[in-house]
Amino acid sequence: MARILALDYGIKRTGIAVTDEFQIIASGLTTVDTKELITFLKRYISEEKVELFIVGEPKQMNYEPSESEQSIAKFLIRLEKEIPQVPIKRVDERFTSKMAFQTMIDSGLKKKQRKDKALVDEISATIILQSYLQNPT
Structure with missing residues (x-):
């Protein structure tokens, strides 16, 4: 199987999470500067088999797209063009940042460590991925 x-x-950085090859466990991989994201993804898929990209879909409480959806939509067009062999699915990402922050508290991270926005993004990506694994639609 593939990951x-x-x-x-x-806009500034992107959190990335990945499954194991059996698609059972979601783990944080890294956070990359968004300007380098396509380069990172191309390099990663040249080393690992990836069968699907899951991209968070930010929505407001009334299910309307959030402001950041415009920049995500532009990125998705580029991603499909640059890496057409890997399909893309979207997953509602509401509350993932809050859940990530709570995860950091629950795991005992100190206040200074919880201010690491890159870590919050990576944990958020892991929560998005875990959400997909629990309900793959």
Whole structure:
């Protein structure tokens, strides 16, 4: 089997999570500068089999797209063009940042460590991926 890779896309940086080859466990992989994201993904898929990209879909409480959806939509067009062999699915990402922050508290990270926005993004991507694994639609 191949891995599934999830992205918590942001204008400055993107959190990335990945499954194991059996698609059972979601783990944080890294956070990359969004300007380098396509390069990173191309390099990663040249080394690992990836069968699907999961990209967080930010929505407001009324299910309307959030402001950041415009930049994500532009990125998705580029991603499909640059890496057409890997399909893309979207997953609602509401509350993932809050859940990531709570995860950091629950795991005992100190206040200074919880201010690491890159870590929050990576954990958010892991939550997005875990959400998909629990309900693959």
